[in-house]
Amino acid sequence: MTIKEVSEKYDLSADTIRYYERIGLIPHVPRKENGIRDFDEAACGWVEFSKCMRNAGVQVEALIEYVDLFFKEGTEEARKDILVEQRARLQEQYEQLKATMERLDYKIAHYEELMVKKCPNLKS
Amino acid sequence: MTIKEVSEKYDLSADTIRYYERIGLIPHVPRKENGIRDFDEAACGWVEFSKCMRNAGVQVEALIEYVDLFFKEGTEEARKDILVEQRARLQEQYEQLKATMERLDYKIAHYEELMVKKCPNLKS
DNA sequence: TCTTGACTTCGAGTACACTCCAAGTGTTAA
DNA sequence: TTAACACTTGGAGTGTACTCGAAGTCAAGA
Numbered sequence: 001m002t003i004k005e006v007s008e009k010y011d012l013s014a015d016t017i018r019y020y021e022r023i024g025l026i027p028h029v030p031r032k033e034n035g036i037r038d039f040d041e042a043a044c045g046w047v048e049f050s051k052c053m054r055n056a057g058v059q060v061e062a063l064i065e066y067v068d069l070f071f072k073e074g075t076e077e078a079r080k081d082i083l084v085e086q087r088a089r090l091q092e093q094y095e096q097l098k099a100t101m102e103r104l105d106y107k108i109a110h111y112e113e114l115m116v117k118k119c120p121n122l123k124s
Numbered sequence: 125m126t127i128k129e130v131s132e133k134y135d136l137s138a139d140t141i142r143y144y145e146r147i148g149l150i151p152h153v154p155r156k157e158n159g160i161r162d163f164d165e166a167a168c169g170w171v172e173f174s175k176c177m178r179n180a181g182v183q184v185e186a187l188i189e190y191v192d193l194f195f196k197e198g199t200e201e202a203r204k205d206i207l208v209e210q211r212a213r214l215q216e217q218y219e220q221l222k223a224t225m226e227r228l229d230y231k232i233a234h235y236e237e238l239m240v241k242k243c244p245n246l247k248s
Numbered sequence: 249t250c251t252t253g254a255c256t257t258c259g260a261g262t263a264c265a266c267t268c269c270a271a272g273t274g275t276t277a278a
Numbered sequence: 279t280t281a282a283c284a285c286t287t288g289g290a291g292t293g294t295a296c297t298c299g300a301a302g303t304c305a306a307g308a
Contacts, residue, residue, distance in 0.1 A: 004254075014255090015297055016148055022258090023295095036255055056224035057181075057217075060295065076242075080235035087228045093181075094221050100180035101300060104211045111204035118200075128284075138285090139267055146288090147265095158274060160285055184265065252307085261298070268291070275284085 001039040009044070010051050017047060024064045026050050027071065057093060058086050127165040131170070134175050141171060148188045150174050151195065182210050183216060 007014045020026045026046040029037045039047070046067075053063055066082050069075040144150045150170040153161045163171070165206045172190075177187055190206045195198040 002254080009249090015296075016295090019296065031256095034255085035257095036304085052220075052224055052227065054295090056220050058224070076235055076238050080232060080239070083232050083235070085229050087225060087232065090221055090225050090228070094218070094225065096180050097218050097221065100176055100182070101211060101214050101218065103176065104207050104214070108204060108207050108211065111200055111207070114200050115204070125282080137267075142287090143263090143266065158285085159287095160274085178265090199287095251308090254304090255289105256303070257301090259299090262295090262296085266292085269289085271287090273284105273286070276282085278279100278281085 001044065003039070003052050006039045006044060006047055010047050012047065012051055020047075020050055023060070024067055025060055027067055053086075056090055058090070062086050127161050127163070130163045130168060130171055134171050136171065136175055143173055144171075147184070148191055149184055151191055177210075178213065180214055182214070186210050 001009075003014045003017055006012075007088075017026075019026045021029055024072060026043070029039055032038045050063060054060070061081055062085070066079060069082070071080045125133075126139055127138045127141055130136075131141060141150075150167070153163055153167045156162045161167075174187060178184070186206055186209070190203060193203045193206070
C-alpha cells in the first residue's frame with residue numbers, strides 16, 4: 001500500500017504519517033527497492049493504532065516510548081505501565097468531559113427556555 | 125479578590141488569567157482605583173467557567189465568541205448555537221475516549237496475562 | 249523524449265495556548 | 279526611607295504537534 005492509500009484509508013495526511021514515522025511514533029515502514037514506502041498489514045496496524053490513540057488525546061511522547069519498547073525484549077512490564085498511565089489520563093479527561101457536557105446541557109436548556117418565553121407561538 | 129487569590133482558588137496561573145482577560149475569554153475584570161484587579165463574584169464565575177470549559181477541551185476561540193455575544197442584546201440564539209456546537213464536539217471526543225479506553229483495557233489485560241504466564245508464582 | 253504526478257528527505261514554518269520577561273507603579277513592614 | 283513584594287502592561291518566547299516547501303528521484307503516458 002502506498003502512503004496515499006494509507007492516508008485515505010485512515011484519514012490522516014501523508015505528511016502526518018511521514019512525521020509519525022520520522023519521530024518514531026510508528027515503527028519504520030518497509031520500502032520498495034526504489035525507496036518508496038510500501039505499507040504491509042503491520043505498518044497499517046500501527047497507523048490505525050496511533051490514529052486512535054492520538055484522537056483520544058494520548059501524547060505523542062508516550063506513544064514514541066511505547067513503540068520504542070515494543071521492539072525490545074523483556075519490556076512487557078514497562079509497556080504495560082505506559083498503557084496504564086495513559087488509561088488513567090483518559091479516565092480523568094472522561095470525567096471532566098462528562099461534567100462539562102452536563103453543564104452545557106443545563107445552559108442550553110436555559111437558553112431554550114428563554115427563547116420559548118420570547119416567542120410563545122414557536123414552542124412547537 | 126486579588127488575582128493571586130483567584131489563581132489559587134481555581135488552580136490557574138495568574139498569567140493565564142490575565143491572558144484570558146486580554147484575549148476576551150473572560151470579560152473585563154473590575155479594577156481598584158490603582159488599577160489592580162479586584163475580582164467580584166461575577167468575575168470569579170467567569171474564571172471558573174472558562175477553566176471548566178478549557179479543561180474539557182473547548183476551544184479558546186469558541187469561548188471568546190460566546191463571551192463577546194454575552195454582552196450584546198438579542199444574541200441568545202447565537203449563544204445557544206455555540207454551546208450546542210461545542211456540546212457536539214465534546215460528545216464526539218467522549219465516544220472516542222470511551223473506545224480508546226476499552227482498547228487500552230484490552231491491551232493491558234493482554235500484558236497482565238503475559239506476565240502471569242512468565243511468573244506463575246506471582247499470580248497472587 | 250518530455251512532462252506529469254507521486255513519491256523521497258530534511259529543514260523550516262505555522263497554529264494554538266499559554267508562559268515568561270522587562271519596565272514600571274503602589275503598598276506594606278523594618 | 280528604603281527594601282521587599284505584589285501588582286500592572288505589552289511584547290517576546292516556549293512547547294506540542296503538525297504542515298509546508300524545496301530539491302531531487304522515478305515511473306508511466308502523450
